[in-house]
């Protein structure tokens with residue numbers, strides 16, 4: 001994929017939920033960059049903060065969630081950058097960004113589709129909210145995008161309500177609504193897990209095709225490392241609110257650096273596995289959000305745990321060749337830390 005400069009730069013993002021029982025640090029110091037035209041995949045076990053990271057970008061984190069620190073710089077068409085984290089979540093400026101510059105599709109289409117409006121009305125209203133066009137033009141463009149995402153007989157489906165469509169069709173409608181304003185970034189949070197395997201492949205191919213046509217960037221959140229291998233340019237691996245490793249997709253799969261990434265990759269099913277060679281699982285459990293281990297939060301599950309090092313302080317981000325990053329004492333940071341403690 002031919003990629004250009006940075007489109008979105010997230011730095012030290014922290015999004016916390018203050019509850020009666022304590023503070024859940026769902027996103028706890030996340031840094032990443034999404035370049036123009038690339039597919040950036042965010043992976044990690046359930047509960048590690050992938051969705052909250054995505055919601056933070058659009059400032060649609062559920063109460064009591066708040067961005068408590070960090071910046072989210074979005075580069076606009078005119079070359080100016082805006083810090084989305086510093087904008088009023090309810091303000092007009094951010095409402096204009098949502099849908100026009102950054103659109104999001106969810107695992108469950110009914111999260112973003114209204115049950116009481118027709119498909120055509122919803123898509124054309126989204127368009128008219130962001131572009132100064134009349135109803136007729138909006139209708140024509142809606143019909144065109146419905147055709148483009150593979151909805152048969154769009155003139156008929158224009159008047160359908162979401163509940164009258166199959167799961168796959170609803171997902172296509174949601175993609176049409178997300179793409180109608182030609183956003184520069186599409187965030188797709190587990191967009192296909194509710195669909196059967198064949199339809200998953202069809203929808204992912206469709207997103208890839210439209211991405212090529214429109215030149216947009218895609219941030220794809222998924223559990224499915226098979227999908228990541230197929231579509232990603234860059235991959236970031238998250239564990240308990242932090243990115244523990246990021247790399248281009250080839251390097252990550254060929255030579256994972258972080259023990260957590262290695263463990264995740266070992267848990268991918270391989271065709272031809274015999275009964276004796278059971279699928280590996282990652283040892284131990286994801287700790288409770290209120291009870292995070294000290295130091296590197298992965299240390300209780302890690303095969304390379306170094307007592308007195310990994311459980312003492314948080315490993316710093318180490319920059320490796322090829323733009324890779326890893327947060328692990330195996331790659332640096334331990335010596336400095338020990339000197340500091342002496």
Ligand SMILES: Nc1ncnc2c1ncn2[C@@H]1O[C@H](COP(=O)(O)OP(=O)(O)OP(=O)(O)O)[C@@H](O)[C@H]1O
Nearest residue numbers: 017024026045046047048049050051052062063289
């Ligand atoms: N409304 C909320 N109140 C309190 N904690 C929350 C809330 N929403 C999310 N969290 C916490 O934030 C953490 C990250 O959740 P998030 O939904 O981002 O995980 P995820 O990586 O998207 O998981 P999954 O793969 O299951 O979708 C979890 O510990 C979760 O319990």
Ligand SMILES: [Mg+2]
Nearest residue numbers: 050051052189
């Ligand atoms: Mg999620």
